[in-house]
Amino acid sequence: MTFSLTTKLKGLDVTVKFPWKVGIVTFMAFPNATDAKSVKEALKTIADDGFFDEVEIPIYPDEIWNEIKDLLKEKEIIVGGALQPDILTNKLSIHTENEEERRKAIEYVKSKIDLAAKRGINVVALCSGSDPGLEKRDKERKLLIEALKEICSYAKERNVQILLEPFDRDYDRKLLIGPLIEAVDVVKEVRKEYSNVGVLWDLSHAPMLEEKPEDLKQYKEFIAHIHVGCAKREGDTFKDTHPTFYTPGAVNDVSDVARLFKVLYEIGYKGIVTLEIKPEPQQTSLEIINNAKGVFLRAFEIMVKGILT
Numbered sequence: 001m002t003f004s005l006t007t008k009l010k011g012l013d014v015t016v017k018f019p020w021k022v023g024i025v026t027f028m029a030f031p032n033a034t035d036a037k038s039v040k041e042a043l044k045t046i047a048d049d050g051f052f053d054e055v056e057i058p059i060y061p062d063e064i065w066n067e068i069k070d071l072l073k074e075k076e077i078i079v080g081g082a083l084q085p086d087i088l089t090n091k092l093s094i095h096t097e098n099e100e101e102r103r104k105a106i107e108y109v110k111s112k113i114d115l116a117a118k119r120g121i122n123v124v125a126l127c128s129g130s131d132p133g134l135e136k137r138d139k140e141r142k143l144l145i146e147a148l149k150e151i152c153s154y155a156k157e158r159n160v161q162i163l164l165e166p167f168d169r170d171y172d173r174k175l176l177i178g179p180l181i182e183a184v185d186v187v188k189e190v191r192k193e194y195s196n197v198g199v200l201w202d203l204s205h206a207p208m209l210e211e212k213p214e215d216l217k218q219y220k221e222f223i224a225h226i227h228v229g230c231a232k233r234e235g236d237t238f239k240d241t242h243p244t245f246y247t248p249g250a251v252n253d254v255s256d257v258a259r260l261f262k263v264l265y266e267i268g269y270k271g272i273v274t275l276e277i278k279p280e281p282q283q284t285s286l287e288i289i290n291n292a293k294g295v296f297l298r299a300f301e302i303m304v305k306g307i308l309t
Helices: 036-049 062-075 086-088 099-118 135-157 180-193 204-211 211-223 256-264 287-309
Strands: 004-009 013-018 021-025 052-055 078-082 122-129 162-163 195-202 223-228 232-234 237-239 272-275
Touching: 004 287, 013 086, 021 078, 036 052, 036 062, 062 232, 078 099, 078 272, 086 099, 086 122, 086 162, 099 122, 099 135, 135 162, 135 180, 162 180, 162 223, 180 195, 180 211, 195 204, 195 211, 204 223, 204 256, 211 237, 211 256, 223 256, 256 287, 272 287
Parallel strands: 021 052, 021 272, 052 078, 078 122, 122 162, 162 195, 195 223, 223 272
Antiparallel strands: 004 013, 232 237
16 A cells, blocks of 8 residues: 655656555544544544555454454554553553552553454554653663563563654653663663564654654664654643644654655665644644645655655
């Protein structure tokens, strides 16, 4: 389903296939799809679009999963599991100093991995919990490493890969991880024992972390998944609300996406590139999806012309 681009170059029509599979974070693009019927409708809309190879969904309860599993199988859509909404909404932390709460969070994550594996979902993304502040950061980072080792051990037995997604630490989510370099350091330590873990880097978090696509070059062996979206600027601060491109306040634009595509091409990235966008109150899901698809096409054209000229 991956798209191709035809462009003119020195009088010739050149056709180039987009080099990565394309995904979409379904629960962001369709935030009102919360019951079995509406989730199935959202997934059918995506599957029928023809643009997307992958969907990222929460580890839904059985009543929703049983409604959508046949559709996903029929359409041959890759499914990624997302635990970030559970962790953020329930304020879970697999690295808190509170041992009871830490164990509870770790066991919750393991239970979801188990469910994902039984459903044939072999990639599960998660994030860290709240940042405890500068004084406790080092200790909780060590606890995070130990927790991820336990989780990766459990996941490896079930053929599941774990993705660690860095979030902002200063503006909105305020999580422990955090800067890309710290996410890489954590994953590097876990990989000394378990290889089934990598970093999920999100373009929309880059402005809040003072990062840029070029930063990926020095960590290419750790980048396992990519999200593409926008941070939102509100006055002197940022919000992690993922507006689509060129929505008022949206920080990232087509040039940022083109730079990201160029970097991914240069580092030989082989994973999935996933859209993560959410409608504002005055927008519809189809409106923002079509907007973002246009940005993808234009950014790819900019990348291709930059490489071939």
